[in-house]
Amino acid sequence: MAEPVRTGRRRRARPSRTLPAGLVLIVIGLAAWALYGVSSGRENSVQHPNGAAAPTLVRLTAGHQYWLAVPGGVDSVRAAGVDPTKLACFAAAPRSQPDTGLAVTGVVDTSTGDTKFVDRIGSFYAARSGRFHVTCTGLGTVFVANAADAGFEWSGFWLLLASGALLVGFALFLSGLRQAGVRRRDSQLGT
Numbered sequence: 432m433a434e435p436v437r438t439g440r441r442r443r444a445r446p447s448r449t450l451p452a453g454l455v456l457i458v459i460g461l462a463a464w465a466l467y468g469v470s471s472g473r474e475n476s477v478q479h480p481n482g483a484a485a486p487t488l489v490r491l492t493a494g495h496q497y498w499l500a501v502p503g504g505v506d507s508v509r510a511a512g513v514d515p516t517k518l519a520c521f522a523a524a525p526r527s528q529p530d531t532g533l534a535v536t537g538v539v540d541t542s543t544g545d546t547k548f549v550d551r552i553g554s555f556y557a558a559r560s561g562r563f564h565v566t567c568t569g570l571g572t573v574f575v576a577n578a579a580d581a582g583f584e585w586s587g588f589w590l591l592l593a594s595g596a597l598l599v600g601f602a603l604f605l606s607g608l609r610q611a612g613v614r615r616r617d618s619q620l621g622t
Contacts, residue, residue: 450607456600467589477574489578491557513569522563
């Protein structure tokens with residue numbers, strides 16, 4: 432049986448949407464990267480201290496675990512001449528009782544002297560709620576990384592968005608370029 436002969440106009444292949452989608456994602460990724468740069472320059476967190484000291488007062492909630500941190504982490508603690516396995520930290524409420532000692536659990540493995548954390552030096556459970564000035568002997572005021580009044584770190588969000596958008600955007604863009612090249616080659620060959 433013979434193949435039926437097709438007559439009439441040839442259907443034109445629809446242009447791929449991957450190329451413009453890739454371009455849009457690349458633009459979104461670059462904008463998110465710029466927003467990351469701006470927001471990281473304005474944050475005062477242990478990851479981005481921007482030359483500022485740790486907040487003098489932080490809000491703590493009784494019963495919650497909080498993380499003590501300093502820029503540079505355990506290496507900074509050692510450089511200050513403090514043994515990271517024997518931290519002596521205190522919380523003082525403004526205009527009230529004297530400093531309350533904190534039962535700090537260190538993050539350093541006593542057998543190896545190493546830690547998996549970058550900036551964290553210890554943790555504690557808050558005994559009371561309120562605003563406190565948290566200090567450690569030999570270190571001064573330290574960051575409480577997850578204090579109840581710590582703001583959302585937008586720089587991390589923008590960095591993740593930029594990474595994802597650029598990764599997917601470049602893949603779509605290159606795929607779209609490849610599809611456009613294949614279509615152009617096929618149209619020149621007449622297939």
